[in-house]
Amino acid sequence: MMMTRVFSGIQPSGNLTIGNYLGAMKNFVRLQHEADCLFCVVDLHAITVPQEPEALRENSRNLAALYIAAGIDPDKATVFIQSHVTAHAELGWILQCIAYYGELGRMTQFKDKSAQKEVVTAGLFTYPALMAADILLYQTGLVPVGEDQKQHLELTRDIAERFNNRFGQTFVVPEPYIPKFGGRIMSLENPEKKMSKSDESAGAYIAMLDEPDVIRKKISRAVTDSDREVRYDPDAKPAVSNLMTIYGMFTDMTMEQVEKHFAGQGYGPFKKELAEVVVDGLSPIQQRYRELIGSSEVDEVLRKGAQKAREMCAGTLADVKSKLGFVLA
Ligand code: AMP
Ligand code: TRP
Numbered sequence: 001m002m003m004t005r006v007f008s009g010i011q012p013s014g015n016l017t018i019g020n021y022l023g024a025m026k027n028f029v030r031l032q033h034e035a036d037c038l039f040c041v042v043d044l045h046a047i048t049v050p051q052e053p054e055a056l057r058e059n060s061r062n063l064a065a066l067y068i069a070a071g072i073d074p075d076k077a078t079v080f081i082q083s084h085v086t087a088h089a090e091l092g093w094i095l096q097c098i099a100y101y102g103e104l105g106r107m108t109q110f111k112d113k114s115a116q117k118e119v120v121t122a123g124l125f126t127y128p129a130l131m132a133a134d135i136l137l138y139q140t141g142l143v144p145v146g147e148d149q150k151q152h153l154e155l156t157r158d159i160a161e162r163f164n165n166r167f168g169q170t171f172v173v174p175e176p177y178i179p180k181f182g183g184r185i186m187s188l189e190n191p192e193k194k195m196s197k198s199d200e201s202a203g204a205y206i207a208m209l210d211e212p213d214v215i216r217k218k219i220s221r222a223v224t225d226s227d228r229e230v231r232y233d234p235d236a237k238p239a240v241s242n243l244m245t246i247y248g249m250f251t252d253m254t255m256e257q258v259e260k261h262f263a264g265q266g267y268g269p270f271k272k273e274l275a276e277v278v279v280d281g282l283s284p285i286q287q288r289y290r291e292l293i294g295s296s297e298v299d300e301v302l303r304k305g306a307q308k309a310r311e312m313c314a315g316t317l318a319d320v321k322s323k324l325g326f327v328l329a
Contacts, residue, residue, distance in 0.1 A: 017207055023182055065298045068288070099126070144178075216275040
Protein backbone atom coordinates (compact mmCIF):
# COMPACT_ATOMS: atom_id res chain seq x y z
CA MET A 1 0.00 0.00 0.00
CA MET A 2 1.23 3.49 -0.80
CA MET A 3 1.89 5.73 2.17
CA THR A 4 -0.24 8.83 2.46
CA ARG A 5 1.48 11.90 1.14
CA VAL A 6 1.55 14.84 3.54
CA PHE A 7 2.47 18.42 2.62
CA SER A 8 2.57 21.56 4.71
CA GLY A 9 4.30 24.91 4.68
CA ILE A 10 5.12 27.79 6.98
CA GLN A 11 6.04 31.32 5.95
CA PRO A 12 9.54 32.54 6.83
CA SER A 13 8.22 35.87 7.98
CA GLY A 14 9.71 36.19 11.44
CA ASN A 15 9.50 34.65 14.85
CA LEU A 16 7.53 31.43 14.92
CA THR A 17 5.15 31.30 17.87
CA ILE A 18 3.93 28.50 20.07
CA GLY A 19 0.73 28.83 18.01
CA ASN A 20 2.68 27.64 14.95
CA TYR A 21 4.27 24.95 17.06
CA LEU A 22 1.14 23.57 18.71
CA GLY A 23 -1.19 24.15 15.75
CA ALA A 24 1.09 22.88 13.02
CA MET A 25 4.66 21.82 13.66
CA LYS A 26 3.96 19.40 16.48
CA ASN A 27 1.69 17.47 14.13
CA PHE A 28 4.33 17.51 11.40
CA VAL A 29 6.69 15.73 13.76
CA ARG A 30 4.09 13.12 14.60
CA LEU A 31 3.01 12.52 11.01
CA GLN A 32 6.52 11.90 9.67
CA HIS A 33 6.43 8.44 11.27
CA GLU A 34 3.28 7.33 9.49
CA ALA A 35 3.27 9.22 6.18
CA ASP A 36 5.49 10.37 3.34
CA CYS A 37 5.95 14.01 4.34
CA LEU A 38 7.15 17.22 2.71
CA PHE A 39 7.64 20.34 4.82
CA CYS A 40 8.27 23.55 3.00
CA VAL A 41 9.60 27.01 3.80
CA VAL A 42 7.20 29.05 1.70
CA ASP A 43 9.27 32.08 0.75
CA LEU A 44 7.17 32.79 -2.36
CA HIS A 45 4.21 33.26 -0.03
CA ALA A 46 6.21 35.52 2.28
CA ILE A 47 6.82 38.10 -0.46
CA THR A 48 3.09 38.76 -0.86
CA VAL A 49 3.83 41.46 1.74
CA PRO A 50 7.06 43.53 1.72
CA GLN A 51 10.15 41.75 3.11
CA GLU A 52 13.65 43.05 3.79
CA PRO A 53 15.85 40.89 1.51
CA GLU A 54 18.49 40.08 4.13
CA ALA A 55 15.84 39.33 6.74
CA LEU A 56 13.98 37.02 4.36
CA ARG A 57 17.17 35.10 3.59
CA GLU A 58 17.93 34.71 7.27
CA ASN A 59 14.38 33.84 8.26
CA SER A 60 14.16 31.15 5.57
CA ARG A 61 17.26 29.36 6.76
CA ASN A 62 16.23 29.81 10.40
CA LEU A 63 12.85 28.27 9.74
CA ALA A 64 14.47 25.24 8.12
CA ALA A 65 16.67 24.88 11.21
CA LEU A 66 13.65 25.18 13.45
CA TYR A 67 11.81 22.42 11.57
CA ILE A 68 14.73 20.11 12.27
CA ALA A 69 15.20 21.34 15.84
CA ALA A 70 11.52 20.68 16.55
CA GLY A 71 12.01 17.04 15.62
CA ILE A 72 11.56 16.73 11.87
CA ASP A 73 14.03 14.12 10.72
CA PRO A 74 15.38 15.02 7.28
CA ASP A 75 16.00 11.34 6.61
CA LYS A 76 12.27 10.70 7.00
CA ALA A 77 10.68 13.87 5.67
CA THR A 78 11.61 16.17 2.80
CA VAL A 79 12.45 19.68 4.01
CA PHE A 80 12.96 22.34 1.35
CA ILE A 81 12.55 25.95 0.30
CA GLN A 82 9.66 26.70 -2.04
CA SER A 83 11.61 28.97 -4.41
CA HIS A 84 14.18 26.19 -4.97
CA VAL A 85 11.56 24.18 -6.83
CA THR A 86 10.35 26.29 -9.74
CA ALA A 87 7.38 24.00 -10.38
CA HIS A 88 5.56 25.78 -7.51
CA ALA A 89 5.57 29.13 -9.31
CA GLU A 90 4.67 27.45 -12.62
CA LEU A 91 1.70 25.50 -11.33
CA GLY A 92 0.79 28.51 -9.17
CA TRP A 93 0.28 30.57 -12.32
CA ILE A 94 -1.71 27.84 -14.01
CA LEU A 95 -4.01 27.49 -11.01
CA GLN A 96 -4.55 31.26 -10.94
CA CYS A 97 -6.16 30.63 -14.31
CA ILE A 98 -8.39 27.92 -12.84
CA ALA A 99 -9.39 29.77 -9.65
CA TYR A 100 -12.10 32.40 -9.90
CA TYR A 101 -11.71 36.04 -8.96
CA GLY A 102 -14.88 35.79 -6.90
CA GLU A 103 -13.76 32.86 -4.80
CA LEU A 104 -10.36 34.45 -4.09
CA GLY A 105 -12.17 37.60 -3.00
CA ARG A 106 -14.13 35.62 -0.41
CA MET A 107 -11.01 34.47 1.44
CA THR A 108 -11.19 35.86 4.96
CA GLN A 109 -7.41 35.90 5.34
CA PHE A 110 -7.16 38.18 2.30
CA LYS A 111 -9.86 40.43 3.68
CA ASP A 112 -8.08 40.64 7.06
CA LYS A 113 -4.63 41.16 5.64
CA SER A 114 -5.70 43.75 3.08
CA ALA A 115 -7.98 45.77 5.37
CA GLN A 116 -6.68 49.28 6.04
CA LYS A 117 -3.50 48.66 4.04
CA GLU A 118 -2.35 51.35 1.67
CA VAL A 119 -0.65 48.89 -0.63
CA VAL A 120 -2.13 45.49 -1.39
CA THR A 121 -0.20 43.38 -3.90
CA ALA A 122 -1.87 41.24 -6.54
CA GLY A 123 0.11 38.35 -5.05
CA LEU A 124 -1.63 38.70 -1.71
CA PHE A 125 -4.90 38.24 -3.58
CA THR A 126 -3.87 35.21 -5.64
CA TYR A 127 -1.88 33.60 -2.78
CA PRO A 128 -4.35 30.70 -2.27
CA ALA A 129 -3.78 29.53 -5.86
CA LEU A 130 -0.06 29.23 -5.09
CA MET A 131 -0.89 27.35 -1.90
CA ALA A 132 -3.08 25.00 -3.93
CA ALA A 133 -0.15 24.45 -6.30
CA ASP A 134 2.15 23.58 -3.37
CA ILE A 135 -0.25 20.90 -2.24
CA LEU A 136 -1.49 19.50 -5.56
CA LEU A 137 1.97 19.18 -7.13
CA TYR A 138 2.75 16.26 -4.83
CA GLN A 139 -0.56 14.36 -5.02
CA THR A 140 -0.98 15.21 -1.35
CA GLY A 141 -3.62 13.34 0.64
CA LEU A 142 -3.35 15.16 3.95
CA VAL A 143 -2.47 18.76 4.88
CA PRO A 144 -1.73 19.47 8.56
CA VAL A 145 -2.50 23.13 9.29
CA GLY A 146 -4.03 25.36 11.93
CA GLU A 147 -7.67 26.37 11.87
CA ASP A 148 -6.96 29.63 9.98
CA GLN A 149 -6.03 27.68 6.83
CA LYS A 150 -9.27 25.72 6.59
CA GLN A 151 -10.82 28.01 3.99
CA HIS A 152 -7.68 27.86 1.83
CA LEU A 153 -7.84 24.08 1.97
CA GLU A 154 -11.45 24.09 0.84
CA LEU A 155 -10.49 26.28 -2.09
CA THR A 156 -7.63 23.90 -2.91
CA ARG A 157 -10.12 21.05 -3.02
CA ASP A 158 -12.45 23.03 -5.28
CA ILE A 159 -9.61 23.88 -7.65
CA ALA A 160 -8.47 20.23 -7.76
CA GLU A 161 -11.99 19.00 -8.50
CA ARG A 162 -12.56 21.66 -11.15
CA PHE A 163 -9.33 20.75 -12.91
CA ASN A 164 -10.07 17.02 -12.72
CA ASN A 165 -13.57 17.52 -14.10
CA ARG A 166 -12.36 19.60 -17.01
CA PHE A 167 -9.20 17.76 -17.97
CA GLY A 168 -9.57 14.28 -16.48
CA GLN A 169 -8.19 12.81 -13.29
CA THR A 170 -4.98 14.72 -12.50
CA PHE A 171 -4.86 15.68 -8.82
CA VAL A 172 -5.58 13.89 -5.57
CA VAL A 173 -8.19 15.95 -3.71
CA PRO A 174 -6.52 16.61 -0.33
CA GLU A 175 -8.03 16.49 3.14
CA PRO A 176 -7.21 19.05 5.82
CA TYR A 177 -5.77 17.78 9.08
CA ILE A 178 -6.64 20.31 11.74
CA PRO A 179 -6.04 19.47 15.39
CA LYS A 180 -9.28 19.34 17.35
CA PHE A 181 -7.35 20.90 20.12
CA GLY A 182 -4.78 23.68 19.65
CA GLY A 183 -5.76 24.47 16.08
CA ARG A 184 -6.25 28.04 17.16
CA ILE A 185 -4.03 29.31 19.95
CA MET A 186 -5.12 32.81 20.95
CA SER A 187 -3.20 35.99 21.79
CA LEU A 188 -2.05 36.33 25.42
CA GLU A 189 -3.29 39.92 25.43
CA ASN A 190 -6.61 39.46 23.68
CA PRO A 191 -8.27 36.03 23.63
CA GLU A 192 -10.49 37.15 20.76
CA LYS A 193 -7.49 37.35 18.42
CA LYS A 194 -5.34 34.47 17.24
CA MET A 195 -1.74 34.37 18.41
CA SER A 196 0.29 35.71 15.49
CA LYS A 197 3.96 36.29 14.85
CA SER A 198 3.06 39.51 13.08
CA ASP A 199 1.30 41.01 16.11
CA GLU A 200 2.71 44.49 16.75
CA SER A 201 2.83 43.71 20.47
CA ALA A 202 5.40 41.05 21.39
CA GLY A 203 3.51 40.41 24.63
CA ALA A 204 0.71 38.84 22.59
CA TYR A 205 2.74 35.81 21.58
CA ILE A 206 5.40 33.47 22.86
CA ALA A 207 8.03 32.90 20.21
CA MET A 208 9.51 29.41 19.98
CA LEU A 209 12.92 31.02 20.51
CA ASP A 210 11.98 33.36 23.40
CA GLU A 211 14.37 33.23 26.37
CA PRO A 212 13.02 31.56 29.52
CA ASP A 213 12.70 34.87 31.40
CA VAL A 214 10.85 36.45 28.53
CA ILE A 215 8.43 33.51 28.49
CA ARG A 216 7.89 33.82 32.26
CA LYS A 217 7.24 37.54 32.00
CA LYS A 218 4.80 37.19 29.09
CA ILE A 219 2.82 34.47 30.87
CA SER A 220 2.70 36.40 34.14
CA ARG A 221 1.27 39.38 32.22
CA ALA A 222 -1.18 37.33 30.13
CA VAL A 223 -4.79 38.42 30.56
CA THR A 224 -7.14 36.15 32.53
CA ASP A 225 -10.87 36.19 33.18
CA SER A 226 -12.95 37.24 36.15
CA ASP A 227 -13.16 34.86 39.15
CA ARG A 228 -10.14 32.84 40.26
CA GLU A 229 -10.99 29.41 38.97
CA VAL A 230 -8.84 27.37 36.59
CA ARG A 231 -11.79 26.02 34.64
CA TYR A 232 -12.07 25.16 30.94
CA ASP A 233 -14.93 27.11 29.40
CA PRO A 234 -13.94 28.75 26.10
CA ASP A 235 -17.11 30.87 25.92
CA ALA A 236 -17.23 32.21 29.46
CA LYS A 237 -13.49 32.06 30.18
CA PRO A 238 -11.67 32.43 26.83
CA ALA A 239 -8.37 33.72 28.24
CA VAL A 240 -7.90 31.04 30.90
CA SER A 241 -9.15 28.32 28.53
CA ASN A 242 -6.49 29.35 26.03
CA LEU A 243 -3.76 29.15 28.70
CA MET A 244 -5.11 25.76 29.76
CA THR A 245 -4.99 24.57 26.15
CA ILE A 246 -1.33 25.54 25.98
CA TYR A 247 -0.67 23.77 29.28
CA GLY A 248 -2.53 20.64 28.16
CA MET A 249 -0.71 20.46 24.84
CA PHE A 250 2.72 20.76 26.39
CA THR A 251 1.95 18.14 29.06
CA ASP A 252 -0.38 15.83 27.12
CA MET A 253 -3.04 16.36 29.75
CA THR A 254 -6.77 16.67 29.15
CA MET A 255 -8.65 19.76 30.28
CA GLU A 256 -10.25 17.72 33.05
CA GLN A 257 -6.86 16.67 34.32
CA VAL A 258 -5.63 20.25 34.21
CA GLU A 259 -8.70 21.43 36.14
CA LYS A 260 -8.15 18.78 38.76
CA HIS A 261 -4.46 19.55 39.03
CA PHE A 262 -5.15 23.23 39.82
CA ALA A 263 -8.40 22.83 41.76
CA GLY A 264 -8.69 25.53 44.43
CA GLN A 265 -5.35 27.11 43.54
CA GLY A 266 -6.22 30.27 41.58
CA TYR A 267 -4.38 31.84 38.67
CA GLY A 268 -1.04 32.62 40.36
CA PRO A 269 0.21 29.05 40.83
CA PHE A 270 -1.32 28.04 37.49
CA LYS A 271 0.60 30.71 35.58
CA LYS A 272 3.85 29.91 37.38
CA GLU A 273 3.62 26.25 36.48
CA LEU A 274 2.48 27.00 32.95
CA ALA A 275 5.58 29.15 32.40
CA GLU A 276 7.85 26.32 33.52
CA VAL A 277 6.03 23.80 31.33
CA VAL A 278 6.48 26.03 28.27
CA VAL A 279 10.12 26.81 29.12
CA ASP A 280 10.88 23.10 29.57
CA GLY A 281 8.99 22.13 26.42
CA LEU A 282 10.85 24.64 24.26
CA SER A 283 14.31 24.35 25.75
CA PRO A 284 15.47 21.18 23.92
CA ILE A 285 14.23 22.69 20.65
CA GLN A 286 16.08 25.94 21.35
CA GLN A 287 19.25 24.10 22.21
CA ARG A 288 19.21 22.00 19.05
CA TYR A 289 18.37 25.09 17.03
CA ARG A 290 21.46 26.92 18.33
CA GLU A 291 23.65 23.99 17.34
CA LEU A 292 22.14 23.76 13.88
CA ILE A 293 22.12 27.39 12.94
CA GLY A 294 25.90 27.69 12.98
CA SER A 295 26.52 24.50 11.00
CA SER A 296 26.23 23.67 7.32
CA GLU A 297 23.89 20.76 8.07
CA VAL A 298 20.82 22.87 7.32
CA ASP A 299 22.14 23.91 3.91
CA GLU A 300 22.84 20.32 3.00
CA VAL A 301 19.34 19.24 4.09
CA LEU A 302 17.83 22.00 1.96
CA ARG A 303 19.91 21.10 -1.08
CA LYS A 304 18.93 17.44 -0.91
CA GLY A 305 15.33 18.31 -0.05
CA ALA A 306 14.93 20.53 -3.11
CA GLN A 307 16.38 17.86 -5.36
CA LYS A 308 14.03 15.24 -4.00
CA ALA A 309 11.01 17.55 -4.21
CA ARG A 310 11.83 18.40 -7.86
CA GLU A 311 11.85 14.72 -8.72
CA MET A 312 8.63 14.09 -6.83
CA CYS A 313 6.61 16.78 -8.62
CA ALA A 314 8.01 16.69 -12.16
CA GLY A 315 5.51 14.10 -13.39
CA THR A 316 2.45 15.98 -12.18
CA LEU A 317 3.59 19.27 -13.71
CA ALA A 318 4.30 17.60 -17.06
CA ASP A 319 0.88 15.93 -16.96
CA VAL A 320 -0.84 19.27 -16.25
CA LYS A 321 0.96 21.03 -19.10
CA SER A 322 0.13 18.28 -21.52
CA LYS A 323 -3.54 18.25 -20.52
CA LEU A 324 -3.79 22.03 -20.89
CA GLY A 325 -2.54 21.79 -24.45
CA PHE A 326 0.93 23.27 -24.04
CA VAL A 327 3.42 22.21 -26.70
CA LEU A 328 5.86 20.01 -24.85
CA ALA A 329 9.36 21.46 -24.76
P1 AMP B 1 1.96 30.96 9.15
O1 AMP B 1 2.71 31.48 10.32
O2 AMP B 1 0.78 31.82 8.80
O3 AMP B 1 2.81 30.59 7.99
O4 AMP B 1 1.30 29.60 9.67
C1 AMP B 1 1.98 28.39 9.72
C2 AMP B 1 1.10 27.32 10.31
O5 AMP B 1 0.83 27.58 11.69
C3 AMP B 1 -0.27 27.21 9.64
O6 AMP B 1 -0.62 25.84 9.58
C4 AMP B 1 -1.17 27.93 10.58
O7 AMP B 1 -2.50 27.48 10.49
C5 AMP B 1 -0.56 27.59 11.93
N1 AMP B 1 -0.87 28.63 12.92
C6 AMP B 1 -0.52 29.93 12.86
N2 AMP B 1 -0.95 30.61 13.94
C7 AMP B 1 -1.61 29.70 14.72
C8 AMP B 1 -2.30 29.78 15.97
N3 AMP B 1 -2.41 30.93 16.64
N4 AMP B 1 -2.85 28.64 16.46
C9 AMP B 1 -2.74 27.48 15.80
N5 AMP B 1 -2.12 27.35 14.63
C10 AMP B 1 -1.56 28.44 14.07
N1 TRP C 1 -0.75 29.71 3.70
C1 TRP C 1 -0.13 29.03 4.78
C2 TRP C 1 -0.05 29.94 6.01
O1 TRP C 1 -0.02 31.13 5.89
C3 TRP C 1 1.26 28.55 4.44
C4 TRP C 1 1.22 27.61 3.30
C5 TRP C 1 1.64 27.86 2.02
C6 TRP C 1 0.79 26.25 3.31
N2 TRP C 1 1.51 26.76 1.26
C7 TRP C 1 0.99 25.74 2.01
C8 TRP C 1 0.26 25.43 4.32
C9 TRP C 1 0.64 24.45 1.66
C10 TRP C 1 -0.10 24.12 3.96
C11 TRP C 1 0.10 23.64 2.66
O2 TRP C 1 -0.01 29.46 7.09
